[in-house]
Amino acid sequence: MDRTVASQVLMYRQLLHTKCRPGLRLSRPYEGTAAQRAVIDMPWWERGILTSNKMVISYDNLIERLWVAAAIRPYDKNDDNDFDLLSFNDDLNDDTNVACQIPHEYWVKRIGFQQEDPVTDFRSGGVLSLALCVHLVESCNYVHRRFCIGGDTEVMPFGITSINVTDMLAKMLMFSKNVDKMDALVSSKPFWKMFADPHSLLVLQEVSMDALCDITNEIRQEKGKVTVFDFNSVMEETERRVQSLLGYGPETVTDLRQIYLTMKERYNTRTERKRKQMLSKNNDISEEGSGKCVHEQNGTNLQTQFQENMQQFGSITSGGMVKVGRAVGTVGMITGSLIGSAGSTVLSKFNASATPATVNNPPTKSRSHDKNEVDDHDYD
Numbered sequence: 001m002d003r004t005v006a007s008q009v010l011m012y013r014q015l016l017h018t019k020c021r022p023g024l025r026l027s028r029p030y031e032g033t034a035a036q037r038a039v040i041d042m043p044w045w046e047r048g049i050l051t052s053n054k055m056v057i058s059y060d061n062l063i064e065r066l067w068v069a070a071a072i073r074p075y076d077k078n079d080d081n082d083f084d085l086l087s088f089n090d091d092l093n094d095d096t097n098v099a100c101q102i103p104h105e106y107w108v109k110r111i112g113f114q115q116e117d118p119v120t121d122f123r124s125g126g127v128l129s130l131a132l133c134v135h136l137v138e139s140c141n142y143v144h145r146r147f148c149i150g151g152d153t154e155v156m157p158f159g160i161t162s163i164n165v166t167d168m169l170a171k172m173l174m175f176s177k178n179v180d181k182m183d184a185l186v187s188s189k190p191f192w193k194m195f196a197d198p199h200s201l202l203v204l205q206e207v208s209m210d211a212l213c214d215i216t217n218e219i220r221q222e223k224g225k226v227t228v229f230d231f232n233s234v235m236e237e238t239e240r241r242v243q244s245l246l247g248y249g250p251e252t253v254t255d256l257r258q259i260y261l262t263m264k265e266r267y268n269t270r271t272e273r274k275r276k277q278m279l280s281k282n283n284d285i286s287e288e289g290s291g292k293c294v295h296e297q298n299g300t301n302l303q304t305q306f307q308e309n310m311q312q313f314g315s316i317t318s319g320g321m322v323k324v325g326r327a328v329g330t331v332g333m334i335t336g337s338l339i340g341s342a343g344s345t346v347l348s349k350f351n352a353s354a355t356p357a358t359v360n361n362p363p364t365k366s367r368s369h370d371k372n373e374v375d376d377h378d379y380d
Contacts, residue, residue: 075110
């Protein structure tokens with residue numbers, strides 16, 4: 001790791017380990033060195049460095065900027081559901097709408113923190129996590145928009161999600177407290193060269209949040225819905241993809257963006273293919289169900305027609321059958337009287353000449369196995 005990259009890494013570690021608290025103010029004189037010029041537009045500085053000749057990090061300044069950009073500007077003052085993120089750059093002249101209010105329900109309802117005072121939520125990511133939240137809402141509107149009301153990732157709270165992503169990146173990039181500073185400086189990670197540009201961390205936070213939104217929608221497509229209870233699954237897949245992104249060893253911020261967009265397109269193509277397969281499967285099930293309904297309807301019609309025909313046949317033949325029955329009865333009465341007189345004579349002669357005989361039952365024929373007969377089996 002060269003000196004420039006080491007300088008950036010140390011700065012990130014210092015910001016990560018600086019605890020957020022009201023009234024926090026860190027200042028250094030601006031001397032126009034190459035290192036200072038390289039980071040002059042980072043989101044954690046107060047604006048007006050060239051005028052004041054000071055580089056100031058202030059918790060109160062950062063939290064007010066987050067309030068304005070995430071809780072006020074995107075929304076109509078009278079309607080939480082009426083917002084326009086394209087108006088982020090508009091100047092606000094009404095100071096009553098801009099003044100940061102703590103505590104306030106908007107920190108939970110609009111920005112996505114756990115408490116109406118967000119200071120405790122930054123305990124794991126320090127000033128760095130707060131500054132990256134500010135960067136997203138001020139400079140990455142397309143990402144922030146996805147977490148707002150009506151966005152495709154509104155189910156995930158923006159503030160808490162951004163802090164968790166920062167914490168994830170800190171562990172990957174060896175900024176966290178559990179990694180010794182010297183271990184981080186002597187590391188030979190393939191992506192360290194990229195960090196000569198201080199904007200690399202900003203872009204990495206941006207694409208990680210964008211990937212998280214995509215993953216949320218993929219899970220929604222697979223499960224039918226997604227809730228905050230899927231947060232851990234979303235974070236795990238986000239971490240896996242970011243690790244894969246860094247594994248390509250991007251050397252510049254441009255490389256990082258190009259690799260990410262290539263990966264994003266690949267995942268989007270896979271998701272679209274799954275969507276079409278699911279749609280095709282649903283169509284097949286629907287067609288099968290409609291065919292079954294038609295078959296059942298035809299069977300019902302045939303059964304009804306058969307019953308109607310049998311009723312009609314019965315009405316036609318019933319009269320004739322009655323007449324035949326009567327005729328048979330008459331014939332039986334006539335023949336009965338004729339047979340009766342002769343029958344007694346024949347019967348007496350038969351009884352006299354007949355001898356008893358033993359009747360043997362024929363042997364039971366054993367059931368042979370026909371070669372064309374198929375034994376009963378259970379087939380899966």
